[in-house]
Amino acid sequence: MSLQHPSSSCLRVTLTEWYPFSIKMGRAYGGIAVDVLRLVAKLNRYCLTFMEPQDKFWGLRLPNGTWNGMIGQVNNSEADLSGTLIFTTESRAEVVDFSAPLYFQEHRILYKTPNLKPNIAGFLLPFTGTVWLSIAIMFIAVTVAVAILFLLYDVHYRTWGQTKGNSVPTPSAIREPGWRASHFTIGMLLSQPPRWNPNGALVVLFMTALWMFISFIVANVYRSNLVSMLVLPKIEVPFETLDELVNQHEYKIVMAAGGALEQKARESPPDSVLGKLIRNVEVSVDFDYVYQTLINKKYAGIGNEIQLDVVRHFRYSQTAQCPFTVTKKGFVTGIQMSYVFQKGSPLKPKFDKVINDLREAGLLDQFLDRALSNASHCRKKVNNSNELRALSFWDVAGMLSLFLGGIAVSTFAFLLEIFLKPDTVPAPLHRPVRAIARFRLLERTAKVFTRLLRSCKLPPGVPSVVKGNLQIKKMG
Template identity: 25%
Template sequence: MQGVTVKVVTLLEDPFVMVAENILGQPKTYKGFSIDVLDALAKILGFKYEIYQVSDSKYGSQLPNGSWNGMIGDLINKRADLAVSAITITPERENVVDFSKRYLDYSVGILLRKPEEKINIFSLFAPFDLAVWACIAAAIPVVGVLIFLLNRLQALRSSATQNAPQGQPANGVVGSGSLQSAVWIVYGAFVHQVALRIVMGSWWLFTLIVCSSYTANLAAYLTVSRMDHAIRSFQDLARQMEVDYGTVRDSAVYDYFRNKGTNPLEQDSTYAELWRTLSRNNGQDFSVSSPSEGIRKAKKGPYAFLWDLAVLEYAALTDDDCTITVSGNRFSSKGYGIAMQHGSPYRDLFSQKILELQEKGDLDIMKQKWWPRTGRCDLNSHASAHPDGRSLKLHSFAGVFCILAAGLLLACLVAGLEAWWKSHRCREEAPKEVTQSRVHTEDTATLYFKDPDTSPDLVELQYTQL
């Protein structure tokens, strides 16, 4: 091929074919993985090429009248000698054009926006349903009232038989004679009493079961919440109903799902379900007209774009915000090749040189250039859960701190009301005669005098015993 100039038709598809920086007055130049492969073949075989973009921006599919559009149509109509881009080798295309050996494996991937972590400050209450929490809250006063009634009944019996004080049962339970004290026992961790063992034993057993169930469910809830629920396969995509999905209409991927979904011998019903969604309203509902439109739609979300895995990986690697991720099967019997006219003398020559590039590792070097393994964006950020665990963040405990703050504020409010109430009652019930209020350790006492004739105010007098 020394000195031969071939005409090449192409289609822009990152990172296979992209427009390089153009110099004013100079012909348009291109770059990309497919362009690197073409340049390597041109250097080895010694040919030159002229390249142009296909007019309809399509790879090539058969029309109802039997003709072909896109780059395949240009090859059939002999407007071009070669077609170089992210063009896949399919049986339908091989019937009308020739392909070289594949220079890159092909598989279909899923591009979608990374799931955002939902922040719930009351997530620690999630192990129990609202009805369970309500029943637990209702059980506290019920048990407290029952303890109060049983204590009162036992106190009356003890008073009648042993002349015991009304407020102190004979069994030694101190401070449980009032409803307030009985309810407070429910909150206690240890109760010093002999009677009411059945009630308190039942309550302790109830508390033990509730605490154990809460601990177990909380651990399971936090484990599940840490696991990633991203869509990883076509089966996951077909089962869910929250995310719409589509591909490019009248493309090789579109034909792939149509053939798999309408094949009666296909045992996996996943493809039939996917095809029903993709073909809804002749593909107008969810499918798009170009790969760039599908990528933009996936970035906005919620939308899953089905397309060539290599193209989707490059889009995820070069995303400015690293908000999209890729999943899919990386094992496929198909691949990308260089298309040429049917019966072209270049087929065997190109295939041989492509195999040589594979053997020397040149194709791997080119691939690493356009799909770096390490970069700003991580393609495998959703591939697995965090097996080493994660520490609980502040928002997980925010609800508990809010409840603690509310309890502290309520306690301060109640303390203020109690102080005001006791002060008000002391003013109303103060005796007219002199009363000794308190005696200090240094033999100091405070006397209060009330003069009903002159002033209702109290007059304080301190004296020290000589």
């Protein structure tokens, strides 16, 4: 065919199926790009003949310098132009010409929105680790400061009492300021009323009042943050950039084969982000495989915004749900989507005029919105979940473990006190404690007596200890 007189014969158009630009319907083709192509052909009285590349690729440069896919067919004069849109790159522009751009795109990452999972440490999430550390430091500092102030205050009045002939306080009374200070500081954080009034020196009153004010603010902020997190839980984003994606191991990566991003990644240095991507990505020309992989497996898909909108459009059309999240930040931005012509083709100016008129009239965006109408329901970035979720056991397991741990520690301390100092136990527990102590004493006595008998040589006829039970036969 002579390109100087393209109307003398049909235009050979190569295309591969890519919704919504080129759609195969039996033996016919449709889609946005095909419709624009037919419009130009009608205005210029061209007929069209369609073909498909065997590898279904847009076009990649091979190691020997040749090209495959639609780019290869146009470059080898097997086709006059492409029937679908192809991304403009520098390497492709060296062998083919591109029409005026129909769309401008950037690449993003799509993945299934993470499900809300119970967190055993959820009660710690209202504050960061730095805030919790600051609270602990303040608690220790205030406890020590108030205890020292109480001690100095008590020593002052103890000295004053001795000059007046009063009795000297006991050692337990000397330790009392530390207990009072710790009870007061922890009680204020837990919104518990103190059992005493911090009267005395002005500096003591100032310290306790300041801690009460700080505890009030901390407790109320903690409660409000915890309630807001339960009412509107925030979804943790696993990654937001391409660099974070290639350096994580939770999600596998998949993308369409033969595209501009794959070509750019193969040409990038191995240590670059795109170089790491090409080593870890799974590529496929089968859209159904990519679609099912993103739905049923833990994969992250990489593509331009239109490709990702196609996935969301189909999923919403099937289930009326938007289970996918798209990253906010794009990469490899500002790429043009255009038709491809042979170098120096006279068809390019005629296509450019029609494309510019359609774009300026806003018809191209209207065509795209109409084809992907359901994708608009899923384009809003969601960081929070509005779904109601009943609290599970693991949501309260952290607080429950703290409670059980406190009970275990207090029980151990109580039992230790019973065995070491039974006389210090309160009066209501005297009888059971004495019984436990007597049993403990009898057990120890039996063990000592048993060891003594084993060390002695008993006369004939006297039975020995059997299985730990002392059996002594009466002698006549």
